[in-house]
Amino acid sequence: MKTLATLFLILLPALTNLCLAQKQKVWLDADTGNEMDDLYAIVRLVKEPSIDLVGLSSAHFNNADLLTFEKWNAYDAKTLKPVVESQRINEEILQILQRTDIAHPIGADRQIGWAWGQQQYRDSPGARGIIDAAGKLKPGEQLHVLTLGPLTNIASAIMIAPDILPKIKVYCLAASYNPKTKVWNKSEFNVRNDLNAFDYVLDREGLDLTVMTLDAARPLAFQRENTYQRLDENNKIELLLENRWREQNPQDETRIMWDLALVEAYLKPELAQIKTVKTPPENTKRKVYAYVHLDEKVLAEDFWTVLKKR
DSSP states (O other), X not given: OHHHHHHXXXXXXXXXXXXXXXXXXXXXXXXXXXXXXXXXXXXXXHTOTTEEEEEEEEOOOXXXXXXXXXXXXXXXXXXXXXXXXXXXXXXXXXXXXXXXTSBOOOOOSSOSSBTTBOOXXXXXXXXXXXXXXXXXXXXTOOEEEEESSOSHHHHHHHHHOGGGGGGEEXXXXXXXXXXXXXXXXXXXXXXXXXHHHHHHHHHOTTOEEEEEXXXXXXXXXXXXXXXXXXXXXXXXXXXHHXXXXXXXXXXXXXXXXXXXXXXXXXXXXXXXXXXXEEOOTTXXXXXXXXXXXXXXXXXXXXXHHHHXXX
């Protein structure tokens, strides 16, 4: 018995390193400054022990309303710098959770190409961070990139370094898709903020792409008062989540947690249904994947369970 115990102690470091090496490497790209659900999604992913979150980049949320309205949510539209605000909140979250060891570069401040189209990449530390993370992968490893906003940073990364293509798998929150009629609708906030980038990833043959559609995400909704009651104001990260709702969307009794839907479905694939679908007719004819159904009640409770773990 002593011999076995001694052997176990000798092998323990190697076994521990093996377990760590087997964790899936994940990069999260988020337009955190836009609304409130990004924060819930980021916290959920940072607190997930089964994956290795190697990066959190900030995304812009440029949209036409910033030019025509005085306010965007609680922001002064004239002075707002979208990607800078996303970066600020990303850093605040990581500081509170004591995870500033996670790479957190700032992303591009605008869409790829121009308003009339074209696909000129936007170089940024965020895009370069994705490229660097993919370059550090060991043989057989793959980087999963989750995007909660426009796909500017990941599209730019692929354009700058196309050799990362076989090393990555992209999950994005974008567009609508009706599984019955098999019809896409690109009139959606993230897509509108960079239609050029969304078309690029749809057209890019060889890119493993999974789309969390609005139709699939919509059922995952939180009630305002219930959320306030469940959040502990004595806990810094939970206070941040509560204040974000109070400051940005106090009038909303219910909020659809779009971004959290993608993160939860990614982490709990057994609670989500994915179908292989054809790209829209205006894009390169190829197959991608789309979420078509979630077990929203179980996924919502999973968020609370993980959030409360210390």
